[in-house]
Amino acid sequence: MAMPEEIFYGIFARGIREILQKSGLDLSRLQEIRLRADRPLLLRYESLEYGVTPEGALTKRPECGVCVNSRELEETLEHVSGYSLYAFDEELKQGFLTIPGGHRVGVAGRLVMEDGRVRCIRHISYVNIRLSHQVKGCADSVMRYLVSGGQLCHTLVISPPRCGKTTLLRDMIRQISDGTPYLGGMTVGVVDERSELAGAYLGMPQNDLGLRTDVLEGGLKAESMMMLLRSMSPQVIAVDEIGGSEDCRAxxxxxxxxxxxxxxxxxVSFEEIKKRPLLRGMLREQMFERYIVLEGDPAGSVREILDEQGQRLYRRRHAPQDRERICGS
Amino acid sequence: MWVIVKTAGILCIMVASAVTGAELERRVKRRWLLLREMYETLLFLEKEMTYHRSPVREAFDYASKRCATELSGVLAQTAERIGQRTGEPFAQMWEESLAAQLPQGLFAREELELFRETSVALCGTDVVMQKTLLEKYADRFRTMSEREAEVCREKGGLYRKLTLAAGAFLVILLF
Structure with a gap:
């Protein structure tokens, strides 16, 4: 969901807000804004990093850009949290909070530990605002490869960081839930540990995940999967960033x-994840039927799609002689 | 005729002195009620924020409905401005709401400064300190309201009696 400009700029301290408004950014191309106390303001805009001058111009030399002072950082946190930072206590323990629009604000500072667990975070001096951009239709090209024998295949999306896997997963969920020309709509249970998929703000999902989707957010993946199975009778379960032993058991x-x-x-690749101890067993038993490998240039590009045996079903065309579409399902 | 005028004059003087006494007593009582309500509101907000994790706007709306004094207006106005998401600092919104809703001349400058300072406790980025600060400010308001209750008890009736006595003295003097 696109965030209206006035709401977006309203989350910043006054000084930063004025400078960003002067810069005339296209929010649909803005990916990240980083605030660090007594350090230059940094933007990731169209996959490139910029600083911002006091006149609002983008500069590739961040050291020439405006610096954020600690008072401005605190004021930004007040606005981000709706003056209620304490209300996001549980999320802050995980290092982030979600704001209207489904955007994620990561924070770092001093952790206060109690009995080996994070009690809270204080003296927040680093803020990373990651804008969420739902790209409807970005999964169009992969959906037909995910259906075999009239059934949805168990699918694993393999991707380096910042290559669009969450965006792709979000659209896959939406299409599976709403139905596609290849398969009717299915009930989807989504495990949204960090509120990135639904981008729920105070319980209200900010992104469109489809008509038949139920979202369990905030909890640990393993427990959430079992809860969804027991309570929501999903036909499909979608989960982002699996990795731990509990995740694999679930x-x-x-x-x-x-x-x-x-x-x-x-x-980075099917071969690389085959070597991981936790995933090796599942891959050997061919639990997953489809592997979608993404690459980062540009973000969200599907490099290849493999079947359960690692046979290539689709490969992205890099040059005319590289075309290798072997078969479709 | 002269008797009627005298009687009317006496009545006016006595009514005026009674009203003045009642107003002085009411002013003292008003201060006490406001300070007590501020103390109770801070305790309430501390529980709303600490246990229920209610967003500040919701907590203020709820608290304003529980208040009987001008504090209700302060909380309601602040909550409304938070909801407008104009990007103003919380301290500014709180201060302006106080200036608009609290009666003029009721509190000394230092006392008003304390009201303004509570914005630090109501909205802060240090969630650990916030609970402590809320308790600390609640305690200060409790102390002030207890002192004011004492003043009300001692001086409330005294003001009424003094003004009535002054009125009677004036009547005797004049007539």
């Missing part, structure tokens, strides 16, 4: 319950 339960599974994992 995934096995999902497989054996007859649910279809869509998951993502950090990685």
């Amino acid at each position: 995934l096995e339960n999902v497989f054996h319950c007859g649910c279809r599974l869509i998951a993502t994992v950090h990685g």
